[in-house]
Amino acid sequence: MATQLTARKHGSAPPRRRRSVLARHDAMAGLLFVLPCLVLFLVFRFGPAVAGGVLGFFDYTIGGTAEWKGLDNFRRLWEDPVFWSALRVTLVYSLIAVPVTVAAALGMALLTRRAFRGVRFFRSVFFLPVITSLVLAGAIFRWLFSAEGPWTTMLGWIGLGGTPWLESSTMVIPALALVGVWSRFGYGMLILLAALQNVPRELEEAATVDGAGAWQRFRHVVLPQLRPALFFLAVIETTMSFQAFDAIYTMTGGGPAHASFTLVFDLYEQGFKYFDLGYAGAIGVALFIMTLVVALIQRLLLGRDK
Template identity: 40%
Template sequence: MSTSQSTLVAAPAAAPATAPPSPRRRRVRPTRWVGVLFVLPATVYVLVYQLVPVVYGFVLSLTEYSPLSRSGPEWVGAANYTALLHDPDFGQALLVTGRYVLMVLPPTVAIALGLALLAARPFRGVGVFRSALYVPHIVSLTTVAVVWLWIYSPNGLVNEVLTTVGLAPQSWLLEQESALPAVAAMRVWKALGSNMVLLLAGLQSIPGELYEAASTDGAGALQRFRHITLPGLRPILTYVVAMDIIFLAQGFAELFILTGGGPLASTTTVNYLIYTEAFQYNGFGSASAMAFVLFAFIAAFSFLSIRGVAGRRS
């Protein structure tokens, strides 16, 4: 398998890894219309079951629509969007969402990368570690949040540990300063496993020969990491970061259970607002408008991160 593996993967860094692989790929390739057939099933499906609902959702965002209403959506133009401009709650929720993503993303990716590097080594029993670290990702967010609710409770695990070492217990989820970081810590824990698995897969796509060659050239561990591992991980790292942004920016279930959006709206994310507006206040139109603003932010930031992580090739 190893030899075929390395032939499959065109060494992105067969030349010194600092040289970007882009020029080679930019080389004009013949248009292969057969490619259309390959993408057709997926494309048709995505157009119908992802894009059409999105377009429909956008149309709804220009209406006032209660799902209970018999008359259906009522056209209001851009009113839902202009209302959002003057809505301090929505601005606050955007900020909270941004803060939440920033609190979770960097530590998750960094720790997951570290764990992936460790778990990439082939020693006996490594599979057990990989599986164990993946467990939090499998358990549903709702269930996990219930456990963490208790971990943060007055007599819960965190406070017990603090008391044991002589520190004062805290009301983690009830203070404006600590509520969001506390939820973020749970989310880091939850997201580690999936990020690690992806990065592991990415590490495997780097041919072992590269490391051998580098070792022969006398490159140290750090140099190998910088010049072989990181460039080789780029595609998957791009995916990991973009995916994390998309999922984290939609954070909802964990906040629903752990904080209920409080205290004082300090953990009310945009998706929390959307949920309340759509399903508690029956305002599908305005909820859709919020969702599209959130969509714009997510798309922009994940695009930026793709540019940033993947280098100039987009």
Template identity: 45%
Template sequence: MAAPRRRPTLARREARWGVLFLAPWLVGFLVFYAGPMVASLWLSFTDYDIVNPPRFVGLDNYRQMLADPMVARSLRNTVYYTVLHVPLTMAISLGLALLLNRVGRLSGFFRTVFYLPVMTPAVAVGILFLLLLNTQDGLVNGFLGWFGIDGPSWTTDPAWVMPGIVLMSLWSLGSTVVIYLAALQNVPRELHEAATVDGAGSWQRFRSVTLPMISGALFFTLIVNTIAALQMFTEVYTMFFGNQSTQQRFDADASTFYVIYLFQQAFQFLHMGFASALAWLLFLVILVITVVQLRLSKRWVYYESEES
């Protein structure tokens, strides 16, 4: 006589349903993320131009990367931009969030106003700032001229190309402002009241109460903005590489970011194997920086759940 079939337990049924609901995400992850990553890792060891089959070349692409001066130059430009962009974005966003936190009911309106530029297409932002930063008739230099200041050549002077790009990048800090505003509104008012009773001034309350309580949001935006800055592409490409005939060589060198150089190697010169190696180097750089930030966060990020 056959043994009776055991009915699945509740935990097993829940696990099956969980896998079923996760299936679309898992398929998407394997097809659009994991698969291309494995393929790019393989291509980084090959000579591949799309037309001909990949030819295995070992570590030649990585050796070429070390010998190519434009790799170092583009990586240096990207790091320079990141070092300028991330602290400025966080500081200005925190200042705006502190102001919005004081305006009361109007904070919702101004929050929307600050966030709307984030919705602007990146290509449109590049074109807009190419016009704003124009040396002859740009609005930025026109505004400086009202004060008797001769505006610099934002798009042609190598010394001012990067500051101009950083100025452009501040257009889209609205998302960081919204995050900081939400964090500020979650700071318990009782802590400020207790600090005031103890005689703490505005700066002392900000440093000892506000900053620790929003340190989690600061840490999150530090990581996200750093990763985004290291992958800067669309706006800069639109500004400086949309019309190559108007650009001089030193302009291209001053404005070539790492991802732009990667894009050129892949889709202009069809060096897919070399571009894949460049992509994996960028992945490792972002990974190392993120790990360092995670390690250092233990010294300054405060979590209420860690209270004993």
């Protein structure tokens, strides 16, 4: 009260009011700095996503006029066997790629957690696939998995040779999932490394004093602390696996016999091969809903406490 009376006496604003004014000025300055990125996001990311969802309710081709169809595209989707086949392929791919990616990321994060000579080099090498062009990597892996490639040759040495994986309807999805794991585990490694740095060492030391082994310390001390990071990583990797396209397009083109024909591949063909943008929009809506449902399930399983 005395401070406010003194401030009024000298004709200046009270300290609390001055702080609120400065906070508003800082907020406005921050908003001005992020405004260009926000506009770009709204125009080139959020806007097209909304437009694609709206197109799902229209019959529209490039250069034509949009005709309202209501739920006709979604009824067509429900009756389309190609869509259900693509959905099955997408789910199988994700069920292989996501757990292996998270496990590989966790393993590499634990290996490179401690400081040792050359640890920064190994972290950089493990992260390198994340910034490598998947089109270029897909061309290289297509040769690796070909009949004359090293992978098929090595399998032949141990008696497991036969049809190259990319030409086999059974093994093409595991081959593509391995490429997906290779291209993504480095990102997850960095996320989990950051989370591991926040695990209190005192907890692990106390568990060691109590006689806990390495596996017990990991299971009961480290792993619970990693739950938020694992939840985030699981959602991100699931979303990326549902949207896998670059390597599949480069390596197999959806073959053989539609064995690697995913939902995004179906969306691409409907939109950019047949120019049926309304039906492609309906596929995009279905893909979004499926991703959201899986994310909510993961939230229930991994993110209950956060």
